[in-house]
């Protein structure tokens with residue numbers, strides 16, 4: 001096998017934000033074997049390695065990325081009956097996520113139907129335990145096959161070893177260590193669709209099938225510019241830019257007090273929140289809007305999506321510096337009003353996989 005390594009490759013077109021500089025060197029790997037070969041090539045030369053999937057949750061620094069950017073393009077879906085109604089679906093890391101959802105729903109396999117419309121590739125889904133409309137990949141994840149760059153071995157991490165949480169995992173915490181080669185899910189043939197969100201329940205037809213739920217979720221997401229659509233003016237984004245903050249009871253009480261004092265809500269119950277164990281998960285989009293930042297606001301070539309306060313968008317001709325300055329000012333405004341610090345969801349593309357906002 002010979003790897004087609006290129007130098008000085010612009011990364012903006014490979015990401016949904018369409019921002020940032022070039023990769024010092026770049027290789028697209030089309031199989032798991034090629035991926036391992038590229039990793040061995042980088043190790044032999046002491047090159048820093050950065051993994052790129054579909055580029056839908058990353059921010060590329062304006063100065064570009066040093067070392068080797070490894071774009072995962074390996075394809076392959078494999079189904080295995082495991083007894084009863086259970087079916088295992090193994091997806092190579094470069095498989096487009098929507099194809100994985102399609103493979104499940106079209107075979108009447110329940111478990112991924114609410115995760116339609118999420119851009120990117122299968123290999124990235126366990127990294128932040130991708131989720132939407134009450135479903136998370138972690139609900140169905142069996143294992144992750146990965147190359148461990150520390151021990152230089154291909155390993156299999158079972159679900160527990162992935163230490164999944166809300167937009168969190170060991171793979172994300174130990175960024176740069178694991179290169180995901182494939183993911184395996186266990187799905188239920190003929191299983192009932194998951195309809196946990198009121199918004200989804202209200203929009204679904206009576207007795208909805210898996211395909212109905214998938215179609216409905218997709219339509220709901222489209223209205224919020226949460227699917228990739230070349231005709232959508234909000235299309236250059238990474239989806240939600242901030243995660244929903246999980247806060248303790250004292251912080252939640254302070255948020256409620258601010259909201260009541262400022263007349264933002266009439267009653268405590270009107271402050272949106274979701275249960276999160278002993279803690280409370282707040283709605284970051286609500287905090288942003290109530291802190292006075294409107295949907296559709298613009299600061300030059302960047303702004304807030306006109307469809308969703310949680311998504312920052314690039315309108316073209318901007319820089320990553322401008323995007324991150326806007327993100328930092330939104331975070332500062334929310335913190336000044338509510339005393340809650342928002343965390344960025346996308347990662348800064350680079351060997352360390354750091355959060356987009358430190």
Ligand SMILES: Cc1cc2nc3c(=O)[nH]c(=O)nc-3n(C[C@H](O)[C@H](O)[C@H](O)COP(=O)(O)OP(=O)(O)OC[C@H]3O[C@@H](n4cnc5c(N)ncnc54)[C@H](O)[C@@H]3O)c2cc1C
Pocket residue numbers: 016050051052053054055056057058072093117118119120121122123124125127128129130131132178179180181225226227228237238239240347353
């Ligand atoms: C319009 C829009 C809507 C979105 N909606 C949602 C949503 O509803 N829920 C949600 O959870 N996310 C959502 N996202 C975020 C994003 O789509 C997901 O996080 C997705 O899983 C990222 O996949 P990717 O292949 O594009 O990863 P990339 O953006 O390429 O990479 C993300 C991070 O994962 C690392 N990585 C990628 N692949 C691998 C691999 N094989 N091995 C090791 N590391 C890897 C990268 O180095 C990087 O740090 C949305 C994004 C957009 C643009």
